[in-house]
Amino acid sequence: MIVVRNLVKTFGSFTAVNDVSFEVDKGEIFAFLGPNGAGKTTTIKMLTTLLRPTSGSIELDGLDPQVQQNEARKRFGIVFQDPSLDGDLTAAENMEIHGVLYHVPHKTRKHRTEELLKLFELWDRRDEQVKKFSGGMKRRLEIARGFLHTPKILFLDEPTLGLDPQSRNQLWTHIKKVNEDERVTVLLTTHYMDEADRVAHRIGIIDHGKLVAQGTPRAIKDQNGTESLEDAFLKLTGSTIRDENADPAAAMRQFAKMWSGGRR
Amino acid sequence: MSVIYILWLRELKRYTRSRAQIVASLGQPLLYLLVLGFGMGPVFQRAGNGNYLQFVAPGVIGMSVLFSSVFSGLGLLWDRQFGFLKETLVAPVSRLQIMIGRTLGGATVAVIQGLLVTLICLLAGFRPVHFLTMPIALGFMVLIAVLFAALGMAIGSGLQDMQGFQLIMNFLVLPIYFLSGALFPLTGLPIALSYATRVDPLSYGIDGMRNVLLGHAAFDPRVDLIVLVVVGSILLVIGAHRFSKIEI
Numbered sequence: 001m002i003v004v005r006n007l008v009k010t011f012g013s014f015t016a017v018n019d020v021s022f023e024v025d026k027g028e029i030f031a032f033l034g035p036n037g038a039g040k041t042t043t044i045k046m047l048t049t050l051l052r053p054t055s056g057s058i059e060l061d062g063l064d065p066q067v068q069q070n071e072a073r074k075r076f077g078i079v080f081q082d083p084s085l086d087g088d089l090t091a092a093e094n095m096e097i098h099g100v101l102y103h104v105p106h107k108t109r110k111h112r113t114e115e116l117l118k119l120f121e122l123w124d125r126r127d128e129q130v131k132k133f134s135g136g137m138k139r140r141l142e143i144a145r146g147f148l149h150t151p152k153i154l155f156l157d158e159p160t161l162g163l164d165p166q167s168r169n170q171l172w173t174h175i176k177k178v179n180e181d182e183r184v185t186v187l188l189t190t191h192y193m194d195e196a197d198r199v200a201h202r203i204g205i206i207d208h209g210k211l212v213a214q215g216t217p218r219a220i221k222d223q224n225g226t227e228s229l230e231d232a233f234l235k236l237t238g239s240t241i242r243d244e245n246a247d248p249a250a251a252m253r254q255f256a257k258m259w260s261g262g263r264r
Numbered sequence: 265m266s267v268i269y270i271l272w273l274r275e276l277k278r279y280t281r282s283r284a285q286i287v288a289s290l291g292q293p294l295l296y297l298l299v300l301g302f303g304m305g306p307v308f309q310r311a312g313n314g315n316y317l318q319f320v321a322p323g324v325i326g327m328s329v330l331f332s333s334v335f336s337g338l339g340l341l342w343d344r345q346f347g348f349l350k351e352t353l354v355a356p357v358s359r360l361q362i363m364i365g366r367t368l369g370g371a372t373v374a375v376i377q378g379l380l381v382t383l384i385c386l387l388a389g390f391r392p393v394h395f396l397t398m399p400i401a402l403g404f405m406v407l408i409a410v411l412f413a414a415l416g417m418a419i420g421s422g423l424q425d426m427q428g429f430q431l432i433m434n435f436l437v438l439p440i441y442f443l444s445g446a447l448f449p450l451t452g453l454p455i456a457l458s459y460a461t462r463v464d465p466l467s468y469g470i471d472g473m474r475n476v477l478l479g480h481a482a483f484d485p486r487v488d489l490i491v492l493v494v495v496g497s498i499l500l501v502i503g504a505h506r507f508s509k510i511e512i
Contacts, residue, residue: 048354050512070356084351088278100270101355129281 001026001153001185002047007056009042009209016042018209019056024185024202026152029176031200032189033233035242039209040189041081044157047187048078061152074102076153077146081161083138087131091122091141094130095148102149109148116144120174136167140174147178154178156188160195168192172199193230203229207237267357268365275336275369279376286380293328293381297321297388300447313449321390322401322477323446326408326470329378330444333409334437336370337416337503341423350512363507367413367500374409375402392477400476404492408469411496417503421510440466450482465495 002024009017017039024030032040045051047058049065049072058065065072085094092113099109117123120140130138139159146154156175160168172195179186190196196203197217204214213220213236217229224232279286301317308316343349352362379402392398419432443457444466453461461467472488475481481488 045512050350050354052511070358073354073356078354080350082345082347082350084348086274086278086348088281089274093274093277097270097274098351098355100266101352101357103356 001028001061002030002187003057003059004043004047005057007043007046007058008054009039009046009051010054015209017046017053020206020209020211021056022204022211022214024187026185027179027183028202029179029186029188029200031196031203032187032206033191033193033196033203034189034206035237037242038206038237040206041157043206044078044155044187044189048076048155049073074149075151076155077149077151078155079139079142079146079157079159081157083142085130085138085142085145088129090127090129091117091133092126094141095126095145098145098148104149112148112150116147119177120144134167136163136171139163139167139171143171143175147182147184150182151184153185153187156186158189158191160190160192168195175199193228193233197229205233205236212236267361268368271352271362271365272369272372275366275373279373286377289328289332289377290380290384292331293324294384296327296447297324297381297385301388317389318391318478319449319474320447321385321388322473323444323470325378325381325385325401325405326444326466326473327441327446328381329374329405329408329469330412330441330466331437332377333370333374333412334416334419336373336413337367337418337420338423338429338432339370340366340417340420341425341429344420344423344510344512349510353510353512359508359510360504363417363504367410367417367503370413370416371406371409374413375405378405378409393479397476401473404469404472404476404488407472407489407492407496408466411465411469411492411499414496414499414503418499418506421503421506440464443467444470445482446470465491468492 004023005021007017007020008015020039020043022030032043034040042051046053047060047065049069052066060072061075063072063075086097089097095113095117096109099113104112114123117126120143122137122141122144125133125137130141133141143156143159160171163171175186176199178184188200200217202214202216203220205212205220213223215223220232221227221229224235226232226235297317297320301320305316308314308319313319340349353359392401419436423429423432443461443464445461446466450458450461450467450471468483468488468491471481471483472485472492475485475488
């Protein structure tokens with residue numbers, strides 16, 4: 001379903017993604033693990049047409065997202081690291097805009113919105129503004145929205161960041177259910193090793209832009225002779241702390257917090 | 265079409281739902297209108313230029329349309345860093361449709377804002393020479409709104425942080441306002457200032473409104489119209505181009 005070959009992305013002299021190749025089969029859940037700044041988000045951005053690769057090839061459901069951009073876009077849904085909902089609109093309105101953007105026919109839109117909001121336990125609050133939602137509810141809504149146009153692939157970039165264990169648990173239950181029911185291929189990134197171990201069929205560990213290991217969680221643990229995935233991860237990527245440079249988004253996030261309740 | 269419509273509708277819904285913001289954004293024009301209008305009135309009168317409130321009202325209307333429309337474009341900055349923009353950029357629709365929807369939405373909001381300020385002006389004692397000319401003034405408002413929403417879009421597409429926003433505010437939006445002749449007549453100015461006011465597109469918008477509302481102005485109304493349409497079209501093209509180049 002996803003085929004990536006020799007993918008490279010450079011920003012000036014910095015190589016963010018360095019010769020990465022992997023494949024994800026239909027209906028599989030594939031987890032990308034890596035320290036901060038390892039190149040996970042950059043890879044996802046290239047897969048989802050937001051960034052152009054410097055070199056290498058990508059295939060999504062047999063399509064090249066560079067050439068058949070809109071066709072490829074119809075086939076995937078994405079949940080970003082930062083929320084991308086409109087807080088001034090209600091849950092139902094956010095779903096409606098998404099449906100229109102993806103050319104989902106009116107009737108299907110209505111029917112599927114109801115089905116998904118019920119599944120993600122948001123139906124009762126569909127007419128409330130999203131800015132009144134908790135972090136977990138926003139995440140659930142984003143994932144529900146990502147499914148609205150029945151994508152074949154779902155990208156999840158750190159979907160459980162900042163959620164409490166209850167919400168995380170519930171989220172993965174939902175994702176696994178949809179993965180099984182609709183045979184959706186899932187590619188996710190996360191910092192929580194236990195989640196990857198539990199949810200993912202296969203795992204890729206990326207560090208300094210290079211894919212240093214891939215396989216089932218069992219295989220990765222066995223190869224490194226460790227008990228837990230976390231130990232294997234630390235063995236592969238070392239224990240130095242990676243400090244990312246603060247990007248404008250981080251500064252903006254702080255600014256937004258000061259003004260919370262304002263625009264979002 | 266439905267994509268443009270839904271994004272236009274989104275801007276409108278956001279506007280009508282932020283009541284506090286509507287009230288706040290009326291504060292500034294109100295200050296200009298009442299404090300300047302009544303404060304400068306006696307001096308203006310003595311200089312033989314007539315009633316200052318009458319004179320400044322179209323300027324204040326133009327100001328509110330300018331601010332509101334530029335800010336709608338700069339709102340991209342918010343949407344870009346952590347908001348809704350990414351959701352629209354990965355959707356299977358062309359960037360042009362997204363840009364048009366947003367720009368028209370921002371312009372519509374700016375026109376509504378302008379109409380609210382017009383209403384306040386009328387309440388404060390502003391009297392156009394003919395009420396029949398109001399629809400033409402509305403036409404000028406629309407032109408100002410589209411022009412500056414496109415400008416905001418062009419700038420907002422490249423903006424990365426709040427510092428940039430401050431810079432644009434102080435070195436672009438405020439000069440556009442102060443040089444537009446919103447607050448003073450454009451005739452008999454020192455040469456340098458006179459040239460500066462002539463390259464400011466807002467001058468022509470406010471001049472056009474003055475022409476239809478008060479019956480006298482600095483330029484020919486046809487010149488006003490042509491400048492606004494031409495500059496507006498150019499900015500729309502630039503805005504669309506820059507929007508299509510956004511990478512996140």
